[in-house]
Each structure stands twice: as structure tokens, then as C-alpha cells.
Amino acid sequence: MQSRAPHGSLFGQEGLDAILMGSAFATCAVLMHGDGVYQLIRDQRSSGTSTRDYSVSYGALGDYGVETVFCVQEDLTERRLVVDDLVIPVTVIDRAAVASLLNDYNTILDF
Amino acid sequence: MQSRAPHGSLFGQEGLDAILMGSAFATCAVLMHGDGVYQLIRDQRSSGTSTRDYSVSYGALGDYGVETVFCVQEDLTERRLVVDDLVIPVTVIDRAAVASLLNDYNTILDF
Amino acid sequence: MRFAITVHGGPYTSQSSHSALNFAKAVLHEGHDLYRVFFYHDGVYNGSEIMAPPQDEIDLYGEWRQLALDHELDLVVCIASALRRGVINPTEAERYEKSAANLGKPFTISGLGQLIDAALSADRLVTFRV
Amino acid sequence: MRFAITVHGGPYTSQSSHSALNFAKAVLHEGHDLYRVFFYHDGVYNGSEIMAPPQDEIDLYGEWRQLALDHELDLVVCIASALRRGVINPTEAERYEKSAANLGKPFTISGLGQLIDAALSADRLVTFRV
Amino acid sequence: MILHTVNKPPSHAALSDCLAVMASDDLMLLIEDGVYCLHEVSGDSRVHVLTPDLEARGLWDRLPAELTAVDYAGFVGLCTRVDKIKTWA
Amino acid sequence: MILHTVNKPPSHAALSDCLAVMASDDLMLLIEDGVYCLHEVSGDSRVHVLTPDLEARGLWDRLPAELTAVDYAGFVGLCTRVDKIKTWA
Numbered sequence: 001m002q003s004r005a006p007h008g009s010l011f012g013q014e015g016l017d018a019i020l021m022g023s024a025f026a027t028c029a030v031l032m033h034g035d036g037v038y039q040l041i042r043d044q045r046s047s048g049t050s051t052r053d054y055s056v057s058y059g060a061l062g063d064y065g066v067e068t069v070f071c072v073q074e075d076l077t078e079r080r081l082v083v084d085d086l087v088i089p090v091t092v093i094d095r096a097a098v099a100s101l102l103n104d105y106n107t108i109l110d111f
Numbered sequence: 112m113q114s115r116a117p118h119g120s121l122f123g124q125e126g127l128d129a130i131l132m133g134s135a136f137a138t139c140a141v142l143m144h145g146d147g148v149y150q151l152i153r154d155q156r157s158s159g160t161s162t163r164d165y166s167v168s169y170g171a172l173g174d175y176g177v178e179t180v181f182c183v184q185e186d187l188t189e190r191r192l193v194v195d196d197l198v199i200p201v202t203v204i205d206r207a208a209v210a211s212l213l214n215d216y217n218t219i220l221d222f
Numbered sequence: 223m224r225f226a227i228t229v230h231g232g233p234y235t236s237q238s239s240h241s242a243l244n245f246a247k248a249v250l251h252e253g254h255d256l257y258r259v260f261f262y263h264d265g266v267y268n269g270s271e272i273m274a275p276p277q278d279e280i281d282l283y284g285e286w287r288q289l290a291l292d293h294e295l296d297l298v299v300c301i302a303s304a305l306r307r308g309v310i311n312p313t314e315a316e317r318y319e320k321s322a323a324n325l326g327k328p329f330t331i332s333g334l335g336q337l338i339d340a341a342l343s344a345d346r347l348v349t350f351r352v
Numbered sequence: 353m354r355f356a357i358t359v360h361g362g363p364y365t366s367q368s369s370h371s372a373l374n375f376a377k378a379v380l381h382e383g384h385d386l387y388r389v390f391f392y393h394d395g396v397y398n399g400s401e402i403m404a405p406p407q408d409e410i411d412l413y414g415e416w417r418q419l420a421l422d423h424e425l426d427l428v429v430c431i432a433s434a435l436r437r438g439v440i441n442p443t444e445a446e447r448y449e450k451s452a453a454n455l456g457k458p459f460t461i462s463g464l465g466q467l468i469d470a471a472l473s474a475d476r477l478v479t480f481r482v
Numbered sequence: 483m484i485l486h487t488v489n490k491p492p493s494h495a496a497l498s499d500c501l502a503v504m505a506s507d508d509l510m511l512l513i514e515d516g517v518y519c520l521h522e523v524s525g526d527s528r529v530h531v532l533t534p535d536l537e538a539r540g541l542w543d544r545l546p547a548e549l550t551a552v553d554y555a556g557f558v559g560l561c562t563r564v565d566k567i568k569t570w571a
Numbered sequence: 572m573i574l575h576t577v578n579k580p581p582s583h584a585a586l587s588d589c590l591a592v593m594a595s596d597d598l599m600l601l602i603e604d605g606v607y608c609l610h611e612v613s614g615d616s617r618v619h620v621l622t623p624d625l626e627a628r629g630l631w632d633r634l635p636a637e638l639t640a641v642d643y644a645g646f647v648g649l650c651t652r653v654d655k656i657k658t659w660a
Contacts, residue, residue, distance in 0.1 A: 007367055007627045008578070026342060035580050035604075035607075041628060044629040045629075046626070049371075050370045050373070052409055098502075107566055109341065112657075116491055120236055122393065125432070132463075132465055133468045136468045137472060145584060145588055146491050146518075149518060153540055154542075155538055156538065157537070159534025160538040162538060163279055206591055219657050220477075221660070235394050237514045238489075244554050248553075249558050252559070264394070270438035272452055272453070272454065274440065274448040306364050306403060307364065307397065308454060310404065318404040321402065321454075324452050326451075347566075348561060348567050377643070478650060479658045
């Protein structure tokens with residue numbers, strides 16, 4: 001579960017590394033929660049900040065066997081984002097559905 | 112200007128160190144802003160967390176020549192605090208008065 | 223029951239190291255197993271043996287070290303997190319031609335697979351975040 | 353005009369180091385003086401010469417080092433912040449009986465008075481926070 | 483059944499994010515700076531508070547009656563009562 | 572006259588804390604994750620936005636017309652126009 005904006009801190013980038021590693025050993029899904037959805041915005045160009053643009057690596061999740069990337073509709077709306085703004089296809093759920101999603105998995109890795 | 116809660120991070124403790132050092136060289140005042148007011152709550156006992164209780168060091172500010180410790184009334188009210196809850200006497204100002212306070216000093220050190 | 227712990231915060235900077243240490247002691251005191259403590263993000267700084275905290279503050283590296291020796295704990299710093307932050311053992315110091323190494327025993331450097339293994343092998347994974 | 357910069361964030365972990373470096377370059381490029389860069393809190397980790405970031409990422413220590421050499425900058429890490437976080441030079445390593453030192457040149461270790469001096473001596477102090 | 487830990491004061495999104503997705507039989511534990519949230523969750527019997535963090539912040543005498551104080555052993559005990567732990571920060 | 576920098580997204584208190592104390596002739600610069608606040612301050616001509624941070628976050632084409640984009644040289648220039656800098660984080 002990713003909850004931080006990219007570039008400002010390394011949590012998103014190191015969180016994605018953990019997701020990619022986890023998918024090699026178990027069935028994984030990713031929930032981009034709250035500010036975490038910012039990580040998926042298209043056309044990030046970080047040459048001017050000297051940080052790494054790792055958003056393209058989300059495109060590789062499918063190859064790693066990650067089933068689904070979830071976003072919360074309310075998180076998108078509050079941030080004036082729509083699914084077409086994002087670098088990969090996502091499954092949009094209502095905030096009310098997050099509780100049951102968390103129940104569907106054995107372990108939660110938080111970043 | 113202190114803006115973080117104590118114990119959870121080291122910003123408050125290291126910020127106070129900077130205030131004490133600064134008072135040796137220049138006229139200083141301290142504004143405990145937002146969550147920063149939590150640093151002044153009485154009777155902090157940190158033996159169970161293994162963090163340092165530095166709140167008592169605020170009592171030494173007067174000896175170091177720090178003129179005034181300011182708190183914002185709205186910050187206190189939102190946190191259900193009154194001046195009697197605090198470890199030192201403070202000067203309470205309205206949020207509307209912060210702008211002119213910032214203008215009264217040459218440099219602002221933020222923590 | 224078998225526990226695993228992940229620590230994300232740097233020592234002293236964030237309370238997460240203190241909390242994780244106190245939680246680890248309670249896990250062991252309550253008679254549970256502690257499968258591994260995995261240090262990720264700034265948590266890897268906990269493994270530096272060259273920290274010199276003030277005498278009246280807790281020695282976090284020393285506390286982790288003693289707890290691990292007393293209970294044969296597996297303390298692992300993530301290699302990717304550690305390399306970029308300058309927490310390295312003599313092997314990595316030589317490989318990357320660095321002037322010194324600072325990772326203290328019994329901390330070891332390993333990959334993210336150790337985090338996934340801990341998450342899958344333990345009954346409960348508890349993360350201490352910044 | 354004379355600038356001073358304070359950095360609170362750890363390298364890579366927080367963007368504040370990247371931002372401070374880019375800002376410092378712009379200050380110099382625009383023809384201003386840069387009186388001092390003072391590293392406080394986790395900012396002191398910027399002075400570690402044993403960081404080994406991935407090859408395709410910026411080498412923050414190396415960039416600070418080169419900028420300081422090119423422009424005779426004063427890069428100071430706060431001694432109190434640095435000691436507790438394990439960023440030390442050979443003198444401190446000996447004093448505290450530590451196995452290694454990791455502070456790279458031209459970074460120096462000094463007291464908080466250097467921050468106050470920078471705040472008073474510079475026309476503008478800019479802080480890069482976490 | 484999930485144990486949710488919250489370690490940030492009410493000025494951060496952590497508490498409201500947590501409350502928005504917490505199930506009725508889930509448990510919450512306020513730790514670190516999360517203990518400043520105690521007024522915001524008064525009356526919610528799902529909520530526990532870590533005593534050492536409460537004492538460190540001078541809030542020991544402010545605990546609302548409906549909340550349960552636990553020490554680190556109690557924190558471990560809460561973990562054994564649930565299936566997994568979700569952290570909000 | 573003060574330059575206020577904000578480096579956190581709207582989910583944090585930094586922006587609202589800043590707006591609450593900003594004088595009418597002060598300036599604001601959104602940097603780092605602060606650039607996500609651009610919708611919240613649209614129409615406020617005191618506000619500047621750091622271009623490299625905007626580009627890094629994929630927001631370059633979303634800048635409201637009333638806001639001014641500046642590069643790092645422009646950031647330095649803003650510092651010379653004010654008496655001091657206040658940072659919100």
C-alpha cells in the first residue's frame with residue numbers, strides 16, 4: 001500500500017522496489033492510497049530536480065505478475081485526477097470498499 | 112519557530128538547541144506554532160519511550176535572555192490546551208497577529 | 223506466535239526506532255518468537271556502529287546489538303537502502319572502493335527478499351514508520 | 353547579495369538535499385555569494401563519503417564536494433547532530449573510540465554557533481526542510 | 483480483523499484516513515504522536531492508547547474513559563488478537 | 572516583506588498554516604511536494620511555482636494562469652526581492 005507523493009521522499013520508489021520483489025514470491029496487489037496516487041501521474045520529467053522518475057516502472061508490474069493496481073475514487077477526485085491522467089490502467093474502487101480489500105490479503109506492506 | 116510535536120521526531124529538541132545557541136548572539140523570541148505547542152505540555156515523563164524529555168529546558172530560556180515565548184490562541188484551543196497546561200509562562204497572541212510578529216525579526220529559524 | 227518487525231525511521235531522528243526496540247523486547251518478554259527485524263529506508267542507519275549519542279540518551283545501536291546477542295536475533299539492513307545511505311560492511315566498502323565501513327555486528331546486509339520472506343514466514347508483521 | 357543555506361533532510365530520503373544543491377548552484381550562477389551551507393538534523397548525512405548510490409542516480413556527496421571545491425564553499429555539519437547519527441571525522445572517531453570515520457572533505461564538523469553566525473552574517477538564510 | 487496503528491497527531495491525515503476504512507470489529511492503537519488524537523476518538527471503544535507514549539507527552543490524566551490504555555506487552559497482545567496489522571503514518 | 576515556501580501537498584497543514592499568516596504583499600513559492608497545492612491557490616497572484624518540481628510531478632500543463640512559474644534562478648531572484656524567507660513544511 002503506497003501512501004506518499006513521489007520525488008519529495010524516497011518512500012514511493014523504495015516501496016515499489018518492495019512490491020516488485022514481493023510479486024516474485026506471492027500474489028500481490030497494490031493500493032495507491034491518498035497522496036500515493038500522485039506517483040502514477042503521466043509525463044513526470046525529473047531531470048530538473050535530480051530525483052529519479054520511477055513512475056514508468058509501474059508499467060512493468062504486469063510482467064511481474066502483480067494482478068491489480070487499485071486507486072480510490074475519492075482520492076482521485078480530491079486531487080482533480082482522472083484515470084486518463086495515470087501512467088497505467090488502474091481499478092478504481094470507492095473508499096467504502098477499502099476495508100474489504102484489506103481483508104482479502106494476508107499481509108499488508110505499508111509505504 | 113517550532114512547529115513539530117515532541118518525542119515523535121528530534122526536530123523540537125534540536126530546534127531548542129538552536130534557540131539556546133542563538134540567544135547567546137542575538138535578541139531572540141520563540142513562536143511555538145501549530146503542533147509545536149505540544150512541546151510545552153507539563154509533566155512529560157519519557158522513561159517508557161526512551162526519548163529525552165527536554166521540555167524542562169524551556170524553563171532555562173529566561174536565563175539565556177530569550178525575551179518571549181509566543182503561542183497562538185487558536186493552536187491552543189484546537190488542541191484543547193490552556194496556558195495552565197504549559198511548563199512555562201507564554202504570551203498568547205491571535206493567529207491574525209502572527210504576520211506582524213514575523214515582520215518584527217530579521218531572520219526566522221524554522222524547525 | 224512468530225513476529226517480524228520492519229523499521230523505516232532513522233535512529234534518534236524519528237521515534238520509530240525507539241518504538242520498534244521496545245516492541246521487540248515485549249515480543250520476547252511475552253514468550254513469542256521474533257523471526258527477523260528488517261531495517262528499510264532510513265531504518266538502515268540503526269546498524270551504524272559509529273554513532274556517538276549523548277551519554278544521557280539511549281544507545282540505540284548498542285541496545286539492538288545486546289538484544290540480538292541475548293536472543294540470537296536476525297537483524298537485517300536492506301542492501302539497496304543501505305548502500306545509497308552509506309551504511310556498509312567491509313565487503314561492500316571494498317567492492318565500491320569506499321574509505322571505511324560502519325555496519326556493526328550482528329547486523330547483516332541482505333536483499334529485499336528477506337523482507338518478503340519475513341512477511342510470509344511470520345504470523346504477524348509490524349512496521350514502525352516515519 | 354550574500355546567501356546562507358541550511359539543509360535538514362537526509363540525502364535521497366528527502367528531496368531537501370537535491371533542492372538545496374540546485375538552489376546553491378543557482379545562487380552562485382546568478383553571481384551571489386554563498387557564505388555557508390549548514391547541515392543540521394538528518395542533513396548531516398550529506399557529508400558521508402561512503403554512500404554508494406545507484407549509478408543512474410545523482411551522487412549527492414560528490415556534487416557537494418565538487419561545488420565546494422569549485423567555489424571554495426564552507427560546508428559545515430553540526431557536531432551534535434552528526435555525533436548521534438554517526439557522521440564523524442578521524443578526530444571524533446578517536447575521541448569516541450569508534451572503528452571508522454566517514455565524513456568526507458571538504459565538509460567540516462563544527463558547532464551550532466556556525467548556524468547562528470550564518471543567519472546573522474548572510475543577507476538571506478534559506479532552509480530546506482523535511 | 484485488523485489492528486490499525488496511528489502515529490501522527492490530528493493535524494495529519496493519518497487518523498481520518500484510518501477511520502474512513504476501519505471495520506466495526508477492527509481495533510485501533512494510537513502510538514507515538516498518534517496519542518494526541520485521543521480527544522478526536524473519545525467514545526470509540528475500538529481505540530487503545532499506548533501508555534508510555536501518553537506519559538511521554540504529558541497526557542496521562544486526559545485519557546477518555548471509553549479508551550483502553552495498554553503497555554508494550556498489551557500492544558503485542560493486541561497483535562495476537564487480530565489477523566494482521568495496518569499502519570497509518 | 573516575506574517569501575513563504577511551502578513543500579507539502581494539500582493533505583498536510585503547511586499550506587493552510589501559511590495562508591493563515593501571509594500578508595497581502597508577501598510572496599509564496601510552492602516547491603517540492605508543495606506544487607501539488609496549485610489548484611488550492613489558483614487565482615492568488617502572490618503565488619509562484621518552481622518549474623523543475625512541477626515538471627518532475629507531471630503537472631506542467633496544469634499551471635493556473637494567475638500563478639507564475641520560476642526556475643531555480645527565479646527562486647534566488649524572489650529571495651532578493653523580500654526581506655527574509657519563511658519555510659512551511
